[in-house]
Amino acid sequence: MKEITVAELFAGVGGFRIGLEKASVSYRTIWANQWEPGKTRQYAFECYDQHFGPSLTNSNEDIAIAKRDCPKVDLLVGGFPCQDYSVAHSGDAKGIEGKKGVLWWYINDILKARRPKYVLLENVDRLLKSPSKQRGRDFGVILRCLYDLGYYAEWRVINAAEYGYPQRRRRTFIFAARKRTTWYRTVLNMGSDNPRRILFKDGFFADQFKVTKGEGLVREYDLKVKSDGTDYADLVDFSDSFAAAFENTGFMLNGKVYTSTTTPYKHKQMVLGDILESDGVDEKYFLGSNLEKWQYMKGAKRIERTAANGHSYVFSEGPIAFPDPSDRPSRTMLTSESSTNRSTHIVEDPKTGNLRFLTPVECERLNGFPDGWTDTGMPEKFRYFCMGNALVVPLITRMGKQLLTITAKD
Ligand SMILES: C[S@@+](CC[C@H](N)C(=O)[O-])C[C@H]1O[C@@H](n2cnc3c(N)ncnc32)[C@H](O)[C@@H]1O
Numbered sequence: 001m002k003e004i005t006v007a008e009l010f011a012g013v014g015g016f017r018i019g020l021e022k023a024s025v026s027y028r029t030i031w032a033n034q035w036e037p038g039k040t041r042q043y044a045f046e047c048y049d050q051h052f053g054p055s056l057t058n059s060n061e062d063i064a065i066a067k068r069d070c071p072k073v074d075l076l077v078g079g080f081p082c083q084d085y086s087v088a089h090s091g092d093a094k095g096i097e098g099k100k101g102v103l104w105w106y107i108n109d110i111l112k113a114r115r116p117k118y119v120l121l122e123n124v125d126r127l128l129k130s131p132s133k134q135r136g137r138d139f140g141v142i143l144r145c146l147y148d149l150g151y152y153a154e155w156r157v158i159n160a161a162e163y164g165y166p167q168r169r170r171r172t173f174i175f176a177a178r179k180r181t182t183w184y185r186t187v188l189n190m191g192s193d194n195p196r197r198i199l200f201k202d203g204f205f206a207d208q209f210k211v212t213k214g215e216g217l218v219r220e221y222d223l224k225v226k227s228d229g230t231d232y233a234d235l236v237d238f239s240d241s242f243a244a245a246f247e248n249t250g251f252m253l254n255g256k257v258y259t260s261t262t263t264p265y266k267h268k269q270m271v272l273g274d275i276l277e278s279d280g281v282d283e284k285y286f287l288g289s290n291l292e293k294w295q296y297m298k299g300a301k302r303i304e305r306t307a308a309n310g311h312s313y314v315f316s317e318g319p320i321a322f323p324d325p326s327d328r329p330s331r332t333m334l335t336s337e338s339s340t341n342r343s344t345h346i347v348e349d350p351k352t353g354n355l356r357f358l359t360p361v362e363c364e365r366l367n368g369f370p371d372g373w374t375d376t377g378m379p380e381k382f383r384y385f386c387m388g389n390a391l392v393v394p395l396i397t398r399m400g401k402q403l404l405t406i407t408a409k410d
Contacts, residue, residue, distance in 0.1 A: 004407055007070050007116070008032040009063060009078030009107065013047045013374055013386045015367070016077040016120070019396025024404050030073060033059040033066045043378035044386050050376045063106045072114045075403070079122035079171075079391055080104065082130055085138040087239045096235050108145050115149075117410070118183075119176040120399060122391055125157045127172050128246040136244035142174070143252045144223045144238050151176040152184050154198070156205035156262070157248035160392040161329035163209060166270040167366040168329050169392055173399070175204045182409040187253055195220075195258035198251050204406070205249070208398040211262035219245060221257040273326030275365035278350045286356040287346065294355075297342045298322035323348050323355055333366055335388030338381040360384060368393035 004026050008016050011034040020027040032052070034045045045060040052058065059066045070076075080103045090097040098105040111119065130138040139155075146153045153176040161168040177183040183204070190197050195218055200206055221244045225231055232238040250259030287294060300319040306312045323346045324330060334343055337358070345358050360383040361371050367390050374383040 015391040023400025047376040076116040085141040121174040154251040162264040164267040272330040338384035363387040
C-alpha cells in the first residue's frame with residue numbers, strides 16, 4: 001500500500017493523527033507542530049510527544065518560526081482558529097500583508113513553500129460568516145489564497161451528532177487538492193456545469209457524509225471578477241470588497257464558488273448517556289452542596305444593570321437544561337469545561353442518580369479519543385481544556401478513508 005506522508009499543524013493532543021491512523025496504516029505523520037502561546041509548561045505537546053514521540057520531528061515552537069522546518073508532504077492537516085483574515089498593503093507599496101499572529105498566513109506560507117497535494121483543515125462554523133460587517137470575507141480570503149496557489153477546495157459544516165456521534169459539535173472542514181492530482185481532474189470532469197453532483201453526491205465530503213439530495217438553491221460567486229465585471233486588482237482589493245453568503249456546503253474550482261445548504265440523512269444517534277462511566281466515579285466529581293448555585297447559573301435570568309456611562313439595561317439569558325439530558329447528544333464541549341461556568345456539563349450519575357461533572361475520560365469519549373489519552377501527567381483542568389480544543393476523531397477517520405480512495409488513483 002502506498003504511503004501518504006502527513007504534516008500536522010496546531011496538533012494539540014493529536015486528533016488528526018489518531019483519526020488518520022485509524023483510517024489506514026498508509027498515513028505516516030513525519031512532522032507535527034504544537035505550541036501553546038505564553039505557557040511555560042506545554043501540556044498538549046507533552047501529551048502528543050508521549051504518545052507519538054519522543055521525536056525530533058515533533059516541534060514545540062511558535063509556527064511563525066517553525067514553519068520553515070515543515071517538510072514536503074502529501075497531506076497537510078490542522079485545526080486553526082477563526083481570526084481576522086483581512087490584508088493590507090505593507091510598507092513597500094507592492095507587498096501584501098495579513099495581520100501578525102493570524103495563523104492562516106503561516107498555513108498559507110507552508111502551502112506556498114511545500115505545495116502538498118492535499119490539505120485538510122478544521123475551523124469553527126462561524127468562519128463562513130465572519131466578519132459580521134462584511135459577511136464571508138474571511139472565508140473568501142482563504143478560498144482566494146487556495147485558488148492563487150492552484151488548489152481545488154471543498155468545505156462542509158459537520159455537526160458530529162448528525163453523523164452518529166454523542167456530541168453536538170459543529171465545525172467547518174476544508175479539503176483542498178492541488179492541480180495535477182487525480183482528484184483535481186475528477187472534479188474538473190464532473191464539471192462546474194453540474195455543481196449539484198459535487199455538492200450532493202460525488203464530492204469529497206458527500207461520499208462519507210451523506211445528505212438528502214437535490215435540495216436548495218446553489219449560489220455562485222466569482223473569486224476573480226467583481227460584480228462590476230472588473231478583476232480584483234490584488235488580494236487587498238479582494239479583502240476590501242468581497243462578501244458572500246456561504247452555506248454549509250460548497251466548493252471552489254478554478255476561482256468559481258458554488259454553495260448550497262445540505263441536510264444530513266437521519267442517522268442512529270449516540271447520546272450523552274452512552275458515554276457516561278457507570279461505576280467507580282470519584283466523589284470529587286459530584287456537586288454536593290453546590291446544587292443551588294448551579295441551578296441559579298443554569299436558569300433563566302432578567303437582571304437590571306447599569307453600564308459605565310450610566311445607561312441602565314436589562315441583561316437576560318435563557319435557561320440551559322439542568323442536568324444535561326442523557327438521552328440526547330451533548331452540547332458542545334468548550335475549553336472552559338472544568339470551570340464554574342453555565343456551559344459546563346452537569347449530568348445525572350447513572351449509578352447513584354446524583355448530579356456531577358463529566359470526568360476527563362467522558363470528555364475524551366465525547367470526542368472519540370481513547371480512554372485516558374490525556375492522562376499523561378497534566379493537571380486535570382488541562383485535560384478538559386485539551387478536549388475543549390480538540391476535534392471529533394472518528395470524523396477524521398471517515399475523511400481519511402475517503403482520501404485513501406482518492407490517492408489510490410494518483
Ligand atoms: C483548535 S486547537 C487544535 C486541536 C487539535 N486538532 C487536537 O485534536 O487536539 C489549536 C491548537 O493550536 C495551538 N496553537 C495556537 N497558536 C499556535 C502557534 N502560534 N504555533 C503553534 N501552535 C499554536 C494551540 O495550542 C492549540 O493546541
